Amino acid sequence: MKKILFLIVLSLITSTISAQDYFPINENVKNKSTNYTAFTNAKIYVTPTQVIEKGTLLILDGKIIAVGTTVSIPKNCQVINIDGKSIYPSxxxxxxxxxxxxxxxxxxxxxxxxxxxxxxxxxxxxxxxxxxxxxxxxxxxxxxxxxxxxxxxxxxxxxxxxxxxxxxxxxxxxxxxxxxxxxxxxxxxxxxxxxxxxxxxxxxxxxxxxxxxxxxxxxxxxxxxxxxxxxxxxxxxxxxxxxxxxxxxxxxxxxxxxxxxxxxxxxxxxxxxxxxxxxxxxxxxxxxxxxxxxxxxxxxxxxxxxxxxxxxxxxxxxxxxxxxxxxxxxxxxxxxxxxxxxxxxxxxxxxxxxxxxxxxxxxxxxxxxxxxxxxxxxxxxxxxxxEIGSLKVGSYANFLITSGEIFSEETLLFENWVQGTKYVVNDGTIKDIRGDYDLTLDNDTYKMKIEGKIASPKVNIKTKEDKTVSSKFSFSNNWITLILKSKDTINPSINRLTGYVENTSNISGKAILNDGKEVSWSAIKTAPFVNKEEVKEVEKPFKVFPVTYPNLPFGNSQKLVSQNLLFKNATVWTNEKEGILQETDVLVKNGKIVTIGKNISDASATIIDAKGKHITSGIIDEHSHIAISRGVNESGHNSTAEVTIEDVVNSEDVNIYRELAGGVTTSQLLHGSANPIGGRSAIVKWKWGLAPNEMLYKNQPKFIKFALGENVKQANWGIENPTRYPQTRMGVEQVFTDYFQRAKEYDDAWKSYRANSKNTKAPRKDLELQTLAEIINKERFITCHSYVQSEILMMMNVAEKFNFKMNTFTHILEGYKVADKMKEHGVGASTFSDWWAYKFEVNDAIPYNGPIMHNAGVVVAYNSDDAEMSRRLNQEAAKAVKYGNVSEEEAWKFVTLNPAKLLHIDDKVGSIKVGKDADLVVWNENPLSIYAKAEKTIIEGVVYFDIEKDTIQRDAITKEKNELISQLLEEKNKGMLTQEPTKKEKKEYHCDTLEEN
Known part of the structure; x- marks a missing residue:
């Protein structure tokens, strides 16, 4: 026993020493004090595409001196023969x-x-x-x-x-x-x-x-x-x-x-x-x-x-x-x-x-x-x-020595040399002992299977009767240590085996049996190792599911294209002087409406039977916060006119598809209402599957979001939050006055500089003040979050003081109190149909607000400000009929033509008119009905939502999810690492949502 332990310790010591320099040294080398080192007979990857067979790599003082097949090795050089191994750049x-x-x-x-x-x-x-x-x-x-x-x-x-x-x-x-x-x-x-x-x-x-x-x-x-x-x-x-x-x-x-x-x-x-x-x-x-x-x-x-x-x-x-x-x-x-x-x-x-x-x-x-x-x-x-990345002459001596092709599953990394300094990763003398063996121990025979990785193999041992034997196995420095333990819980027997591997086909050693008897053991290889993972992969390739646009449920298998479409015999809501047309055809070509009438024909167009259907222009949501990445509010300052939603449109939001399913084709994505002067907005068309920049409305008018009321004075931010000016409604007014005065002075300074810049230092370009100056110069429009009448009047007064007009008051739930003043100023209103009493400043809201402003001559739109409501703006429009006796045609304009007017894009969208964009919705019945469904939603001649296709996609989504779950179960059965499933809560933005950092 002592003899065996002594041999084990001695071998471990010697193998550790040899592991520091394990490759055979040229016997002719007498002096090893030189810094020259030559690696010979290697497969050398000078670069990934320049490979030398049986080459030599010569290094000195941490640099590569020579590489090739005819390298002259200096005298007194340490030569390391690595025949059969490969060298790669680190x-x-x-x-x-x-x-x-x-x-x-x-x-x-x-x-x-x-x-x-x-x-x-x-x-x-x-x-x-x-x-x-x-x-x-x-x-x-x-x-x-x-x-x-x-x-x-x-x-x-x-x-x-x-x-x-x-x-x-x-x-x-x-x-x-x-x-x-x-x-x-x-x-x-x-x-x-x-x-x-x-x-x-x-x-x-x-x-x-x-x-x-x-x-x-x-x-x-x-x-x-x-x-x-x-x-x-x-x-x-x-x-x-x-x-x-x-x-x-x-x-x-x-x-x-x-x-x-x-x-x-x-x-x-x-x-x-x-x-x-x-x-x-x-x-x-x-x-x-x-x-x-x-x-x-x-x-x-x-x-x-x-x-x-x-x-x-x-x-x-x-x-x-x-x-x-x-x-x-x-x-x-x-x-x-x-x-x-x-x-x-x-x-x-x-x-x-x-x-x-x-x-x-x-x-x-x-x-x-x-x-x-x-x-x-x-x-x-x-x-x-x-210097790095290759094994060219002059580069640092940064290289790897491997057992073979570097990206092979079986390849071992032996050494990693950096600037000529060796780092040993794996023992270069390690042998591959994997395979099937007949193990003989004291006249008993067993079946032994060794598998796993070369450097860390695992063992499975069974008796002749195919019963598994409890075992503990280790393999280090080519020494095998194996403990066999019987399953007898009362008197278990333990046999200890040790052996040094010289020949992987026939391994032998000494064993101490349970009774202390010392015997020999041997293992004869009967079959080579077979990598089960590779076999399984050949039998059943891993299925990769195709990418969709976007790569979400209901994404398209390919990017959609415009079609020539001819709708026959529909009820057409024109939003123009022609009103609602019965049994009428609409021809769409090259993304535009080209003809409206009866008995139209066009051989190039796909004919859609729309008898019994209603066709309208696409719904336009003047106030939305969906599809925005990482923050709807930049609340860090009380004025953030320099920021723009155009930078952060999120084309991967499934709410886009849901909006299309509700007939929405265009939205204005607004900054929130955390500060008096918010950020610039983005007008988008919901081109599902396209990139963010492709969704932006072309040559869109410039808009910015302002806000009044509780949010900007931080009334609802919590005790620890309200530290930023302003804290009162009068402070809000002062913010506008101060910033517009600064913007006017900034604009004047630039105009003066441009007029005479020879001997003058240029003013500093300030994106915030530049944006506000665009408002004063009537180049940018304001959509202003508002509620109470006093602040509505205040904001119009500030605008008139600086000689511009407010464009839109949004929310404006007390607009009915000052509708005459709004008409006089020339401002429009984008409001809710029947929201009220959800916070203090909304207590006086009434559902007749929109119709009253409309009857006073104000351009009125209904908006969503909410991902859920935006899917049913057609029903919101219908409320104008219920709460105010607005005609169906006029009520429908609340969510189509009127928001287009407020956004200054009514020359292209908002009605069905020859020459306008083919942004259309096909409804199964009157769009103001609670039973109405959008069957097709079209933007510029592209069908982005089709209710029949939607049904097919739902089935496909269920099938794909089940297939993926089956794949995941297989991964777990293979013993792969897994993580616990978690439900991701999607954050829906509203006006007052603050981003957490």
Whole structure:
């Protein structure tokens, strides 16, 4: 027994020593003190596409001196023969926070909200911190470096992943040798993102649109500052100017945010390198149009445990589908010619990187492209191709030694060399003992199956009677330790086996039986190892479900196109002087209404029998908050005229489809009512499946949202919140007066500068004041959230003081009290049909409000301000008939022609007239009926909703969800990691919704 233990300990010591330099050394080498090292007889990947068979790699002082098949090996060189093994460049991850600690998070309510910066000499907004340098914060983390080294990385880019302008990033070599130079480049990149700085409590910006506006203002300020217009020094702008020539990396973290970041880049002629999310495949055409290069994570979601039917039922199809499709993202990007590097960012643990990458490769990601995305491409992105990413002469000696092809399931990574310093990952002498064996122990025979991974195999042992034997198995440094235990709970027997593997076909060793007797044991291989996972994959390929546009339930299998349509024998609500026409045809061609009448024919058009149906123009919602990304309110200041909803239209909101099902074709997406002067609006057509910019109404009039009342004075924000001016209704009036006076002075200063700019410094471009000046110059219209009569009159007085007119009062539930004054001023009204008493300032609301204003000659529209109500605005219009005796034709205009007039787009939409856009709805009966259903909703000749297609899609959704659940159950049965299903609560925005940061 002592002899065996001694042999085990001795072998462990010697094997540990040899593991430090395990490849055979050339016997002719006498002096090993030189720094030259030659690796011979290797398959060398100089680059992913330049491969040398039986080559030699020569390194000296951390650099590659020579590579090829005819390399002359210097005298006194250490020669390592790695015949049968491969050498690859070490990987590069250019997006990490390695060694850079994130700032401590500060709550915005610690000591109250902060509106101005406390920093002196820096930019006015604390979320802009370009002066931060990663190398000044950097502290090398040896343990974390080992985690990277084990999966093949030799170089990482690191930076402060916090804030909007985040400062510079450094390039770090993962060289764990003492006193080695870790930093390759102090400042190699300049970083940005769509997140607030956790180290600041400054309240602005607290929405995505605010962040985009702030970035624009920052770049305008930078340009102004560089031209010498500022009289003071700004250290933040100095840093921005200094770092303009660095690689500009923007963390967009979402497919739509990539489009938004690219938009800013195009505005300021900046070619951002975009750090994506992994969902780019869902909008690949738009991603391709950015012409941007990307950094792509591969943090694919784990399978969901859907074994509980109640939990499975609450799962969204979107999440199930994303689990299925996400691993195809690298392939889709590659197939579309998009240049990208891979990153470990967002992985729960670094060990998942290789697993996920191999999964992407199994689903079609080309292996050469995969290697490029980890080596040559990130090196090119950083303009460091002469130093890293390849094994060309002059590059750092950063390379991997593997047992074979690097992206093979069975390949082992033996060593990772960084700057000529070796890091051992796996013992190079390890043997593959997997397979089926006949195990003989003291005249007893067993069936032994060894499977799993080469470096960490698992064992299963059965008796001749096919009964499983309890066992404990370990394999290290080619030593086997095996304990066999009987299942007798009273007198269990334990047999201990140990052996060193020299020949994997015939393994033998010594054993100590339960009674202390020492015997020999042997295991004869009877069958080679077969990878069951690969066999299963061949038998049943993994089904990837097709992407839809958008990639949501009810998405389209392909992007829809305009059709020539001829509707026959319909009841047509024209909204024009012709009124309601019976048994009438409507011809649509090239997205326009071309003919209205009887007995129309056109051979190029698809004929739709509309007998018994009603055709109207599409419903227009003047006041909506659906389909907006990350915040409907920018509440950080009391005036945020610089922000625009156009930046944050969310084409992936299923409410768009629901609106189409309710006959809505056009909406104005408004900023909320958190501040007196809100943001600019976006007028959109609900072109389901298209990208956000394609939904924007072409050449749309300019609008902005103002607000009055309880919300802007923060009456309902809670005790800890109301710290921002104004706090009273009279304070609200003063905000408008002050800002319009400032805007007038700003406008005058620019007009003076343009008239005589030779010896004058340019005024600072201020996006906020520029927008307000557009109102004074009658270039932008106001939609104003309002309730009580006193404030309605006040707002009209302020407008008249600065010589412009209010365009629309929205909500305006006390409009009936001042309808005559509104008519005199020339303002329109967009109101609710019958909402009242939901807060104090609505106590005097009545359902006759709309009809009374209408009868006074005010242009009146009914709006939704609500995702649910917007689906039944036809029924809201009908209430004008009930509460006021408005005719059906006029009531219908409340949700069609009148909102079009308020939005100044009635020349294109709002009625059925030759030459107007073919935005039409086919109803099964009178659209004002509670039984009316939209059977077809058409925008510019494209059928975006069809009730028959909807029925088919519902069945298809059920089938797809069931198939995905079956896939997930299979994953669980294979023993794959799973996560608990969770129901995602979707946030529906209203006027007073505040974004949480």
């Amino acid at each position: 990987f590069i991850d250019i997006y990490t926070n390695f060694g850079v600690e994130k700032p401590k998070s500060i709550s915005s309510f610690e000591g109250g909200q902060l509106y101005d910066t406390k920093r002196k000499g820096y930019y006015w907004n604390e979320h802009i911190r370009p002066e931060i340098n990663a190398f000044e914060l950097f502290k090398y983390d040896e343990k974390k470096a080992e985690d990277f080294l084990k999966i093949g990385f030799g170089v990482v880019g690191t930076h402060n992943q916090d804030g909007i302008a985040r400062g510079t990033g450094s390039l770090i070599a993962l060289n764990n040798a003492p006193n080695s130079s870790k930093i390759i480049s102090n400042s190699i990149s300049n970083h940005f993102g769509f997140t607030r700085s956790s180290g600041s409590a400054q309240s602005y910006p607290n929405s995505l649109m605010g962040m985009m506006a702030l970035l624009r203002q920052m770049y305008y300020d930078l340009d102004w500052y560089k031209k010498g217009n500022s009289e003071t020094t700004d250290l933040s702008l100095e840093a921005l100017a200094k770092n303009e020539k660095l690689i500009q990396i923007f963390a967009s973290e979402d497919k739509l945010n990539s489009l938004r970041a690219s938009k800013i880049g195009n505005e300021f002629n900046i070619n951002y390198l975009l750090k994506g999310f992994g969902n780019e495949f869902e909008r690949i055409d738009e991603i391709k149009k950015t012409n941007a290069r990307f950094i792509i994570p591969i943090n694919f979601p784990e399978a969901y445990d859907v074994s509980n039917i109640f939990q499975a039922n609450q799962m969204e199809l979107t999440d199930l589908r994303y689990w299925n499709q996400a691993p195809t993202n690298p392939k889709v990007l590659s197939d579309n010619g998009i240049t990208f590097a891979l990153t470990t960012d967002k992985l729960k643990k670094l060990d998942d990187f290789r697993t996920n990458l191999l999964r992407a490769i199994k689903l079609g990601f080309d292996k050469t492209k995969a290697l490029e995305s980890l080596t040559t491409i990130p090196a090119q992105m950083l303009d460091k191709s002469n």
